[in-house]
Amino acid sequence: MRILVIGGGGREHALVWKLAQSPHVEKYGARPGTAVFRRKPTCITADVGDVDKLVDLAGNLKPDLTIVAPNYLRQRIGDVFAQRRWAIVAPSRHAAQLEGSKIFAKEFLRRHKHRHCNMYGAYDSLKSALAALDSVSWRW
Numbered sequence: 001m002r003i004l005v006i007g008g009g010g011r012e013h014a015l016v017w018k019l020a021q022s023p024h025v026e027k028y029g030a031r032p033g034t035a036v037f038r039r040k041p042t043c044i045t046a047d048v049g050d051v052d053k054l055v056d057l058a059g060n061l062k063p064d065l066t067i068v069a070p071n072y073l074r075q076r077i078g079d080v081f082a083q084r085r086w087a088i089v090a091p092s093r094h095a096a097q098l099e100g101s102k103i104f105a106k107e108f109l110r111r112h113k114h115r116h117c118n119m120y121g122a123y124d125s126l127k128s129a130l131a132a133l134d135s136v137s138w139r140w
Contacts, residue, residue: 001064002061002063003019003063006067063086066088070100073091077090078092079092120136
């Protein structure tokens with residue numbers, strides 16, 4: 001198997017480390033990778049913020065599976081790969097909001113009457129957030 005890992009954090013490091021141990025994995029690459037990644041897998045130069053360039057990269061590499069880090073999920077990469085019927089471990093852009101936005105996740109949980117921590121508010125500025133904190137009875 002040829003596997004492409006998009007991301008350079010701790011989760012991706014653990015995945016790449018484990019992939020390196022598998023006799024079923026012929027080749028694997030990571031982008032952007034970290035210094036630790038550079039010891040084993042092929043680190044590939046690509047702009048991870050540009051989905052079209054990642055699609056071109058995957059088209060050239062032809063991985064059997066692509067795994068995407070959570071911080072890249074909101075860029076529609078799961079949708080684009082799915083349209084091409086390429087194997088990818090990634091939710092749709094819409095579903096990725098649960099991982100990428102705490103406000104979206106809290107509102108989703110509230111809407112579906114799921115027990116969760118209360119959200120006291122969402123603020124666009126430091127001034128409005130501090131004003132809200134001034135109105136609470138507990139110490140902060």
